[in-house]
Amino acid sequence: MDEESVLLTGAKGRVGRAILDGLADEYDWRLLFHNPPPEEPDHPYLVGDVVDEELMAEACEGIDTIIHLAGDPRPEAPWDSVLENNIHGTKVIMQAAVDAGVEKFVYASSNHAVGHYETERKPDLYRAHDEFRLDGTELPRPGNFYGVSKAAGETLGRFYHDEHGLKVCCIRIGNLTKGHPPIDYERGQAMWLSHRDCAHLHQCAIDAAYDYEIVYGISDNDRKYYSLERAKEVLGYDPQDNSAHFEGEERVVDGD
Ligand SMILES: NC(=O)C1=CN([C@@H]2O[C@H](COP(=O)(O)OP(=O)(O)OC[C@H]3O[C@@H](n4cnc5c(N)ncnc54)[C@H](O)[C@@H]3O)[C@@H](O)[C@H]2O)C=CC1
Numbered sequence: 001m002d003e004e005s006v007l008l009t010g011a012k013g014r015v016g017r018a019i020l021d022g023l024a025d026e027y028d029w030r031l032l033f034h035n036p037p038p039e040e041p042d043h044p045y046l047v048g049d050v051v052d053e054e055l056m057a058e059a060c061e062g063i064d065t066i067i068h069l070a071g072d073p074r075p076e077a078p079w080d081s082v083l084e085n086n087i088h089g090t091k092v093i094m095q096a097a098v099d100a101g102v103e104k105f106v107y108a109s110s111n112h113a114v115g116h117y118e119t120e121r122k123p124d125l126y127r128a129h130d131e132f133r134l135d136g137t138e139l140p141r142p143g144n145f146y147g148v149s150k151a152a153g154e155t156l157g158r159f160y161h162d163e164h165g166l167k168v169c170c171i172r173i174g175n176l177t178k179g180h181p182p183i184d185y186e187r188g189q190a191m192w193l194s195h196r197d198c199a200h201l202h203q204c205a206i207d208a209a210y211d212y213e214i215v216y217g218i219s220d221n222d223r224k225y226y227s228l229e230r231a232k233e234v235l236g237y238d239p240q241d242n243s244a245h246f247e248g249e250e251r252v253v254d255g256d
């Protein structure tokens with residue numbers, strides 16, 4: 001059987017590198033970079049913007065699954081930027097996916113799509129004793145325009161699934177850092193996603209069968225306010241890391 005072909009947008013970013021570090025040999029990758037890469041990549045690639053309809057048509061040709069990471073990831077990003085890069089960009093690539101007959105679409109959503117569930121519960125919900133959990137069935141409550149754009153991407157996914165049959169998995173990613181959870185940041189520790197769990201979760205989303213899903217993307221942290229049940233049940237996610245294992249350590253976090 002042919003290897004699964006996977007288009008990865010935002011391939012040069014933090015999440016993209018975590019995925020490729022873990023899964024470089026697992027799939028037939030095609031990468032999308034916003035700007036020309038400084039070194040020749042190990043996989044075929046295109047350069048350009050996700051809002052470019054012609055380029056997205058070319059990028060999606062012959063692809064089985066798309067992991068869509070490209071966008072403005074800044075929680076403080078202004079409306080104009082998230083409208084263009086995140087909302088319009090996601091619409092353009094989802095339409096191109098449907099036109100090209102792509103089967104699955106894995107969408108990088110965010111904790112910021114549900115940020116305001118924290119407002120009346122913090123800081124207790126960041127602590128291990130607290131049993132409050134979001135499970136992906138709740139309505140979005142974005143805490144900023146960036147979160148609004150991520151919720152909009154989830155809704156676009158719902159539309160392209162219901163209207164066109166695209167299989168969509170939205171992963172509300174927590175806080176990805178390399179090697180070590182954020183230090184002195186309870187919220188970041190509660191939603192830490194290690195690099196290896198990030199790669200594994202995306203592998204699950206490429207391989208599993210589903211229709212439309214919203215799951216949380218964090219490691220199996222003692223501190224948590226996101227349920228991992230849906231990711232485990234539907235995708236077979238089996239996280240290996242836990243921010244509690246680093247408590248008391250004084251190691252320096254890799255900025256990535
Ligand atoms: N890093 C994290 O902890 C989290 C990330 N996410 C989401 O994951 C995705 C990736 O985030 P990171 O890797 O952290 O960000 P990043 O900024 O490191 O990578 C994003 C990449 O997308 C590219 N890009 C931006 N706009 C583009 C456009 N219009 N067309 C083509 N490429 C474009 C950028 O050049 C960059 O290489 C984003 O959608 C972000 O919202 C969500 C939650 C947490």
Ligand SMILES: O=C1O[C@H](COP(=O)(O)O)[C@@H](O)[C@H](O)[C@H]1O
Nearest residue numbers: 073074075110111112174175188
């Ligand atoms: O969606 C995202 O969330 C993470 C974590 O948010 P923060 O407000 O706790 O820093 C953020 O680091 C990342 O840039 C963003 O895309």
